Amino acid sequence: MVLAGGGLALGLGLWRARGMAAEAMGYGAAPDFGLAGALIQGGWARGQAPPGTSLLALAGKPAGVARDGRFFIAFDRDSAPRLQLSARLGDGRIVSQELTVAPRAWQIERIPIGPRPGTPPSEAYARLRSGELARINAARSVDHQVEGWRQQFIWPVYGRLSGKFGSQRIYNGTPGSYHSGLDIATGASGTPFVAPADGVVTLAASSPFSLEGRLLMIDHGMGLNSAFLHCSGHAVQEGDVVRQGQYIAQIGKTGRATGPHLHWSIKWRDFRLDPLLFVGPAAGL
Ligand SMILES: [Zn+2]
DSSP states (O other), rough: OOSSSSSSHHHHOOOOOOTHHHOOOOOTTTTTOOOOOBBBBEEEEEEEEOOOOOEEEEEEEEEEOTTTSSEEEEEOOOOOEEEEEEEEETTTTTEEEEEBBBBBOOOOOSSSOOOOOOOOOOOOHHHHHHHHHHHHHHHOOOOOOOOOSOOOOSSSOOOOEOOOTEEEEEEETTOEEEEEEEEEESSSTEEEESSOOEEEEEOSSSSSSSSEEEEEEEEEEEEEEEEEEESSEEEOTTTEEEEETTEEEEBBBBBBBBSBBEEEEETTTTTEEEEEEOOOOOOOO
């Protein structure tokens, strides 16, 4: 437990409130956020807010707190090594804890040539794409009262991991965008896969998006959501409530995909996360 940035004044305030117990513990005056999870780039944690928390913030940005005080936070692929988790209590006091987010060694491939010169997108494509992105952003902007964020996620399907989250190519010094999800290949289109956690279907593209193909998105609550790309078909519709383990769609190669695979990405608010850190290594892979 560390109090950082103004922690001394805060610690003294709490010391007065708690008297000898706090004194005996030195800086042990901050409440325990009870974090458990993967405090690492692309990872996440669940915790318990101090009693009376009216507002919780990670690096100054609000994070939700459930009625029972449980909360979910996560750490972007490129997260800073230290982040401040703060709670404002009912009486106005602010307590905080500095979190240490472990760095990752991302798979980086250096290509000694420049990026492929792309042809400028046509006006028609730009229009189409902005419509697709608007639907994706709209799907992510709604917070549903679902509890999937509390669950231990399960694998949507078992298969060969054909692409890691966070891997990146650097073309002659110019970084390309990194791989935003985990690719799972079963070698065939049509393989069914299931919901990794409870949620609400927020997007089920009936016609393929230009890159994502038949995209399916599920909101797990608290700002946490999954996207499943390149599906050959969906078994659910927008607005459906789905349960962990429920059959939701089939693997395909719609959109920009060289072969059939499931690209599974997870976001918490604006942060991109590593699905592998939600499910852990699977036996037999
Ligand atoms: Zn992918």
